[in-house]
């Protein structure tokens with residue numbers, strides 16, 4: 001029934017039961033109980049109609065002149081689209097205007113698709129703060145540091161910066177190199193047994209998870225623990241829908257994700273405990289936890305010194321949460337782009353030969369990565385074409401005058417979207433094309449407009465793991481390029497995008513892998 005149905009509003013006054021003012025003589029032939037139920041029926045209908053009209057009026061008022069549907073679907077709004085999002089749907093929304101409006105379950109949402117507005121939201125902490133998806137607080141635990149804002153966030157985050165210094169990255173890269181080789185060798189062994197092309201979706205996710213866990217915890221986490229976390233983590237990814245069943249009751253996605261988080265936190269907490277013992281016994285730092293414990297013990301360190309095992313575990317879990325899907329997406333598209341562009345893969349291999357001086361077994365160091373500008377351009381370009389994170393939900397703390405003629409109401413969701421910034425044809429001519437060369441010219445429009453490369457966000461919540469993430473994707477792609485040939489089996493779904501928290505090729509990127517003679521290109 002439409003809320004605009006005139007017969008409905010016409011019947012409203014006579015059907016309300018607001019006391020003596022509206023009492024009518026009831027003919028004696030009408031049975032009293034039937035009369036009462038009819039009155040209740042009309043009353044309920046009137047209330048519902050009033051609420052529906054109110055809902056529409058509030059939506060129209062908040063939307064103002066922004067593009068977007070004139071009316072919102074009663075109660076659920078664009079819920080159906082948010083459950084099965086498509087790139088085409090998002091693109092339509094982004095292209096409808098630099099700011100556009102939608103509503104889902106009466107949450108008023110403003111999408112900001114231009115670079116200017118996206119950056120403005122990310123850099124206006126007094127007006128808007130990150131709110132992540134609805135399930136994130138339950139999955140991560142509300143006391144996780146990522147939910148801090150303002151000064152408390154700033155000072156907590158400052159303490160964590162020491163985990164991503166060049167010195168720390170120098171420790172991590174050795175671990176990344178070893179884990180990557182181990183996994184890629186396993187990929188090749190499996191391919192030798194079953195040579196047909198197979199999707200790398202889950203194997204690449206496993207490689208990422210294993211790398212992260214070993215970088216974070218080193219020898220303080222067992223193989224069994226790492227395997228168990230990897231197996232259970234998929235439940236967490238699946239719970240990251242924009243709107244989810246709100247209660248974590250058995251059977252729901254959020255419940256399963258919470259169980260997975262409990263397992264992960266248990267192992268990470270144990271690892272923190274072991275790291276503290278190991279460092280107290282005078283060991284050299286071998287992973288992120290060790291580095292953290294050592295920094296805290298440094299007499300020159302000025303921040304808070306005491307972190308319980310659980311608190312450290314929650315920080316590491318926040319890193320897993322922030323990185324697992326984004327890094328996997330970046331990696332899988334990296335493989336797909338290289339496989340689809342053999343001429344670019346050949347240039348990556350040329351550079352590897354040169355920097356590794358023919359010794360393909362030599363572990364990659366930070367200094368070697370510095371000498372691989374082409375590889376870095378490949379990684380940058382691959383994530384520009386298919387940005388793993390296309391948007392981040394923020395919420396307004398108060399009315400936010402985002403432009404001269406529009407103010408986002410308080411308590412709205414406001415979503416900076418990154419896709420259009422990174423596909424702006426003025427800055428990235430032929431934006432859909434994979435062209436690493438555009439990053440090699442320091443005077444080219446890509447390098448001259450760094451604000452458009454908004455892949456990792458901007459402002460106080462900008463990604464803390466940028467260097468770590470890019471170096472890991474670079475290292476895996478470079479190692480794969482020298483160890484194996486990968487042939488992409490193109491299917492009708494290869495260029496279709498699946499959105500599962502981040503972007504993935506719908507067919508999972510089906511590769512045929514064969515070992516490579518390492519000395520030729």
Ligand code: HEM
Nearest residue numbers: 319322323326327330389456457458461462463464465469
């Ligand atoms: C390709 C990989 C990655 C992408 C595309 C990515 C992207 C992002 C984006 C867009 C944000 C939100 C920024 C904002 O609101 O302005 C973010 C935040 C964050 N990322 Fe990443 N990220 C990646 C990898 C990582 C890794 C490897 C880590 C940690 C090891 C990490 C840790 C975080 C954390 C902790 C935050 C929240 C920061 C805060 O609130 O202060 N991310 N990331």
